[in-house]
Each structure stands twice: as structure tokens, then as C-alpha cells.
Amino acid sequence: MTKKVRDNFTAQTVKFLRERVNNFCSNPDCRRLTSEPKQGGASGINLTGVAAHICAASSLGPRYDESMSTEARKDISNGIWLCNRCARLIDIEPNVYPTELLQQWKKNAELRIFKNSNQKFSSExxxxxxxxxxxxxxxxxxxxxxxxxxxxxxxxxxxxxxxxxxxxxxxxxxxxxxxxxxxxxxxxSMQEDTxxxxxxxxxxxxxxxxxxxxxxxxxxxxxxxxxxxxxxxxxxxxxxxxxxxxxxxxKPKNKHCAILELTDENQNIILELDGTFISGNKSFSINTEKYGGLVKAHFKEISFNEKTIKKSNFDLSIDFSYWDGVELKRLPYFDKVKTIYQKLYEAKTLKAKVIVNGLDLYTAKSSINSDALINPNPV
Ligand SMILES: [Zn+2]
Structure with missing residues (x-):
């Protein structure tokens, strides 16, 4: 007579099978963890393992042993805890996974947990x-x-x-x-945890x-x-x-390419310098130079507080030490510097424009105190 009824394990047996191997799959080549906390919410688990029958629970199943009593078939000794994949695998190919092998797996898996009890768990x-x-x-x-x-x-x-x-x-x-x-x-690709x-x-x-x-x-x-x-x-x-x-x-990643443009009251360009722009949440500054460092310009401490610009300092300097030890007739960039000087001397007001990454960022105007400059064209 063909038996259709399944000799299922009791809930208690399933629980014991699972806990005796600490939720690990008993296949020694697998050993996957078969439960995890549910992601949504603070309760519940995702179970990805199963209490599998070593000898099938019904007559059409793999490794079915008709000599077994119903009790023996439902007994914990006929069960093995496996992950879903391994449970499927042993039933698809019962010849590859005979009863003796599965009993061996189960014994070793339980022994492994026993040997490692009270030990720190480390994942792969x-x-x-x-x-x-x-x-x-x-x-x-x-x-x-x-x-x-x-x-x-x-x-x-x-x-x-x-x-x-x-x-x-x-x-x-x-x-x-x-x-x-x-x-x-x-x-x-910075992740969310800083x-x-x-x-x-x-x-x-x-x-x-x-x-x-x-x-x-x-x-x-x-x-x-x-x-x-x-x-x-x-x-x-x-x-x-x-x-x-x-x-x-x-080194903060706040350096940008900057151009500093100096013009006189008639928009004539006196000087254009390239450099870097650095900013914080209270100020920005710009450092530029031209002719290999001979001419330098520096904006500093342009403090801004709730969109109100408080003060600005601007230095334009010519580093004459650049010419130290060079023969007078061969001073590099001499004509360029002379032209700049001449233009500065003639200008009444000086307008400075800061262009950062191609955008006009800041414009300042100041009058020039020509008395501070020596007349480049003495009478
Ligand atoms: Zn497995």
C-alpha cells in the first residue's frame, strides 16, 4: 500500500534540530547561517533553513525506509538541519547523498558546535x-x-x-x-557611514x-x-x-583656480594674475602670481558674515629679490613690470575682480595713493 501521509517532525523536534547546530547548515561544504533578523522592524527572523528528513517522510520521497515505524520516521534521529539549498540538493540526488553520509554530516555538525561552544564567533x-x-x-x-x-x-x-x-x-x-x-x-564612492x-x-x-x-x-x-x-x-x-x-x-579640498584682474577707472586692464582660491566659512583668500613669482598678489581675510563683507586686504608686491645678482641689462620681465608700474601710477582708482572657476565672485574698488609710488617718469 502506498502511504500518502507525511510523518512530519513536531515543532519541538524542528527547534531542537536547528538549535543543536546553532542555525548552521550541517553540510560541511556549506555551513551557511540559516537565520537572520528581519530587516524591517525590531522583531521577527528570516529563516532560510529547514529540518530535513534523512529517510523520507512519505513513501515517494528520497531514502524512504519502509521498515521504519512512524515514530522512528518522526524522531529527531531521522532529521538533519540544512539550508534550503542543501535540503533541495540531497533530495534531488539521493544516490549522491545516502543516509549514512547525512548521518555523518549531522554528527560532525553537532560535534563542531559542541567543540566551539563558548567561543567567539567569526564570520568568513x-x-x-x-x-x-x-x-x-x-x-x-x-x-x-x-x-x-x-x-x-x-x-x-x-x-x-x-x-x-x-x-x-x-x-x-x-x-x-x-x-x-x-x-x-x-x-x-564614500558610503553613508563617515x-x-x-x-x-x-x-x-x-x-x-x-x-x-x-x-x-x-x-x-x-x-x-x-x-x-x-x-x-x-x-x-x-x-x-x-x-x-x-x-x-x-589639506582641505577647497582650492579652486582663480584669476585676479586689476583694472583702472576706465576698465583698462593693468594686470591679470593666475592663482588659487581658498575658502572657509568665515573668509576666503586668493593667492596669485605672475612672471615666475616676480609679481604677487594676495587677497586675505575678506571676512563675510551673513552676506555682509566686513573687511578686505589686498597686497600687490613685486619681489625684487627675483632680480638679485642678475645683470641690469638682462633683468627678466623688466619691461612688463615697468608697464604695470606705469599703469598703476597713472590710475586714479583700482578695481580688482576675482574670477573663480570662470565665475565673477568678487569686485572691490580702492583709490590709489599715488604719493606712495615713485614717479616712474621723473622730470
Ligand atoms: Zn547548506
């Missing part, structure tokens, strides 16, 4: 990271000893390993004398002032450190918390 990814960290440490030790062509290959390998530890950052190492320089960039860096400086007051200047004026930041911590595994693997002689240099 975590073990991989641990390995990378160890590898990295040994490489870094070698790194300081190597000084030639092997260096760039080594630096590349270290960069890749660090990337695995923390994909949010691009870290480049270089070694010079007794110093190691770690250049840290935010990765292009990288946190904590510094304990040698001098708190100095640190605060510099930090203020960075935020307010966009100035570069350089400070000695005695302690460094972060939430980045890559940085933690690289940099010890306590530093003997550490230094942090922050």
Missing part, C-alpha cells in the same frame, strides 16, 4: 580581515627596510590590503628616513586655533599628536594609538 569576512591585518603588519615591518624599486610594488600591495579593510578610504604609504607618511583620501578621526594633540590651545582656522578660513592644518584613534579598521591596523612623534596634516 572577519577571518579574512584578520588575515589581511596580520599580513599587513608583517609587510609594514619589511616596508621600512626596503629602499628601492621594490618599494612601489609593496606600496601598491599595502594600498590594496588597506582598501579591503576599509573601502571608504584610499591610503598610500611612503617611507622616508625614520618617518612613515600615510596619505589618506576619502574614496570616490570616517571618524580623533586626535589628542600635544598642545590643546594650538590645536583648537588651527582647527578654527581650517573651518573658518580653509587654511591647511598641521599639528603634533600624541594619540590617534579612528573608527577605520585600516587606519587602526596601520597607526598605533599612542604616537611618539606623530603629526597630522589636513
Amino acid at each position: 569576512t572577519e577571518v579574512e580581515k584578520e588575515l589581511h591585518r596580520a599580513l599587513l603588519k608583517s609587510r609594514l615591518q619589511d616596508f621600512s627596510a626596503i629602499t628601492n624599486h621594490a618599494l612601489s610594488g609593496m606600496a601598491n600591495a599595502i594600498h590594496k590590503e588597506l582598501k579591503l579593510l576599509d573601502p571608504r578610504l584610499d591610503i598610500y604609504c611612503s617611507h622616508l628616513g625614520n618617518q612613515t607618511l600615510y596619505e589618506i583620501h576619502a574614496a570616490e 570616517v571618524e578621526l580623533k586626535f589628542k594633540p600635544f598642545n590643546n590651545q594650538e590645536f583648537q586655533q588651527k582647527y578654527y582656522d581650517l573651518i573658518a578660513h580653509g587654511s591647511g592644518f598641521e599639528c603634533h599628536l600624541k594619540e590617534f584613534t579612528s573608527n577605520s579598521e585600516a587606519l587602526n591596523a596601520l597607526i598605533p594609538t599612542n604616537l611618539k612623534d606623530g603629526m597630522v596634516i589636513l
Whole structure:
């Protein structure tokens, strides 16, 4: 007689089968975790495993043993906890997965949990990271000893390993004398969790002032450190918390190409200089030069507060030391500088225009005190 009824496990048996292997699939080549917390909400689980029958629950199923009693078929000894995929696999090919093999899997899976009870659980990814960290440490030790062509290959390998530890950052190492320089960039595809860096400086007051200047004026930041911590595994693997002689240099990504245009009251261009524009939340400044640094112009501390510009300083300087030791007849750019000087002397007002990334950003006007300039055309 063909039996249609399934000798299902009781809920209690299913629970025991699952918990005796801690939710891991019992297939030694799989060992996937078969439950996880539901993503939406604070309760519920997603179960991706099943209490599978070793000998089928009904007569048409795989490995069915008609000599078994209903009780024996429903008994915990006839069950094995598997992930959904493995449960399907053993039923598709019962010849490849005979009863004896499945019993062996089950025994070993339970033994494995027993042996590892009260141990810290590490996922595959975590073990991989641990390995990378160890590898990295040994490489870094070698790194300081190597000084030639092997260096760039080594630096590349270290960069890749660090990337695995923390994909949010691009870290480049270089070694010079007794110093190691770690250049840290935010990765292009910055994820939502931010990288946190904590510094304990040698001098708190100095640190605060510099930090203020960075935020307010966009100035570069350089400070000695005695302690460094972060939430980045890559940085933690690289940099010890306590530093003997550490230094942090922050270079804000706020530099833009700028053009400074100086005109007289009739819109005649006196001078046009190229340079960089740097901004913070309280000021911006622009540094420009021309003729290899002979002529320099600098706008500084143009403080703006709720759209009101408070003060501006503008320096235009000619660095005559550029001509030091050069024969008088051969002074480079002499004619250019003379022309600029002449135009400045003749101008009544000076208009300065700052163009950043092609956009007019700022215009200032000031009168020129010609008495301060020596007449370039003496009578
Ligand atoms: Zn599995």
C-alpha cells in the first residue's frame, strides 16, 4: 500500500534540530547561517533553513525506509538541519547523498558546535580581515627596510590590503628616513557611514586655533599628536594609538583656480594674475602670481558674515629679490613690470575682480595713493 501521509517532525523536534547546530547548515561544504533578523522592524527572523528528513517522510520521497515505524520516521534521529539549498540538493540526488553520509554530516555538525561552544564567533569576512591585518603588519615591518624599486610594488600591495579593510578610504604609504607618511583620501564612492578621526594633540590651545582656522578660513592644518584613534579598521591596523612623534596634516579640498584682474577707472586692464582660491566659512583668500613669482598678489581675510563683507586686504608686491645678482641689462620681465608700474601710477582708482572657476565672485574698488609710488617718469 502506498502511504500518502507525511510523518512530519513536531515543532519541538524542528527547534531542537536547528538549535543543536546553532542555525548552521550541517553540510560541511556549506555551513551557511540559516537565520537572520528581519530587516524591517525590531522583531521577527528570516529563516532560510529547514529540518530535513534523512529517510523520507512519505513513501515517494528520497531514502524512504519502509521498515521504519512512524515514530522512528518522526524522531529527531531521522532529521538533519540544512539550508534550503542543501535540503533541495540531497533530495534531488539521493544516490549522491545516502543516509549514512547525512548521518555523518549531522554528527560532525553537532560535534563542531559542541567543540566551539563558548567561543567567539567569526564570520568568513572577519577571518579574512584578520588575515589581511596580520599580513599587513608583517609587510609594514619589511616596508621600512626596503629602499628601492621594490618599494612601489609593496606600496601598491599595502594600498590594496588597506582598501579591503576599509573601502571608504584610499591610503598610500611612503617611507622616508625614520618617518612613515600615510596619505589618506576619502574614496570616490564614500558610503553613508563617515570616517571618524580623533586626535589628542600635544598642545590643546594650538590645536583648537588651527582647527578654527581650517573651518573658518580653509587654511591647511598641521599639528603634533600624541594619540590617534579612528573608527577605520585600516587606519587602526596601520597607526598605533599612542604616537611618539606623530603629526597630522589636513589639506582641505577647497582650492579652486582663480584669476585676479586689476583694472583702472576706465576698465583698462593693468594686470591679470593666475592663482588659487581658498575658502572657509568665515573668509576666503586668493593667492596669485605672475612672471615666475616676480609679481604677487594676495587677497586675505575678506571676512563675510551673513552676506555682509566686513573687511578686505589686498597686497600687490613685486619681489625684487627675483632680480638679485642678475645683470641690469638682462633683468627678466623688466619691461612688463615697468608697464604695470606705469599703469598703476597713472590710475586714479583700482578695481580688482576675482574670477573663480570662470565665475565673477568678487569686485572691490580702492583709490590709489599715488604719493606712495615713485614717479616712474621723473622730470
Ligand atoms: Zn547548506
